[in-house]
Amino acid sequence: MRSKVIVGAVLLVLVPGLAFGGTTPFEKVGTFAAQFLKIGVSARAAGMGSAYTAVANDATSIYWNPAGMVELTRTQVTLNSVVWPADIDIYFAGAVFTTPYFPGTFGISARALTMDPMEERTIYMPQGTKRFFDAGDMSFGLSYAMWFTDRFSAGITAHFIHMGLADKSVETMAFDFGLLYRIGIQGMKLGMMIQSLGGEVDFDDRASKLPTLFRVGLSVDAYRRGAHALLATGEFSHPADNKERMNVGMEYVFNQFFYLRSGYNINYDTQGLAWGVGFRVDTSQTSDIGLDYAWEDLEYLGQAHRITLNFTY
Secondary structure, rough: HHHHHHHHHHHHHHHHHHOOOOOOOOOOOOOOHHHHHHOOOOOHHOOOOOOOOOOOOOOOHHHHHHHHHHHHOOOOOEEEEEEOOOOOEEEEEEEEEEEOOOOEEEEEEEEEEEEEEOOOOOOOOOOOOEEEOOOEEEEEEEEEEOOOOOOEEEEEEEEEEEEEEEEEEEEEEEEEEEEEEEEOOOOOOEEEEEEEEOOOEEOOEEEEEOOOOOEEEEEEEEEEEOOOOEEEEEEEEEOOOOOOOOEEEEEEEEOOEEEEEEEEEEEEOOEEEEEEEEEEEEEEOOEEEEEEEEEEEOOHHHHEEEEEEEEEE
């Protein structure tokens, strides 16, 4: 079993090299499709500066690192809303559960990017033709994760992606692979993730790749005494269409009821400071409900707001 863990870790390190082996020295901003796949969906994660790959222990781990789904011992349903600039909204819903018929942990998810209809404009009618069109993206995912040892877990998510623009639409498949290793010292966890690995899409006879992203992160229980706890996390990411980035964040917890978070996105084009708050209330001995909010500074683009509602039973 230990040899399987080592092989898995080696493969995860080698795959990004295969995925990005053709990367040239310049940044390929604006040349990759399906950019909505890169917009994080969890208010908790965004409030911690999106440094969540090594934290992922709730239903939104479907997006951040499916290997973290194994830490859920009960069924959890998550509903997420993101208010993005330019009147764009992103919605994400997911559920993580186990079944007595099969080993491991399963997850299902759906995601959609929507915007208001836009008026058609042409060279000869720049003020508008009175004809309107819409655009939007969506994806549907199926996830699976399992323990390989008492410290190591791995997970995978398969996405079916649909993108539409006016009367044109394209479909493709994408895959996420994640690993999570519990080091066993001060609650430290090491997480690695390959996101949106897949084929190409073609809107206008010119194929565009998906925005594949490699992440590696580390989290640690910086402080834990009585009703107080402090979680610190950081990660490095390598996007296929931009420069390397870093994310750092912290989460303060009081009595497993009140959560205060802050983080920073480093070397991003727009994202910078982020913060958030959250509450969790037990509704019975076996169920609880959680509400999280996050604010993110997008500099000259404005601000982003996220709300997450979790049901655990």
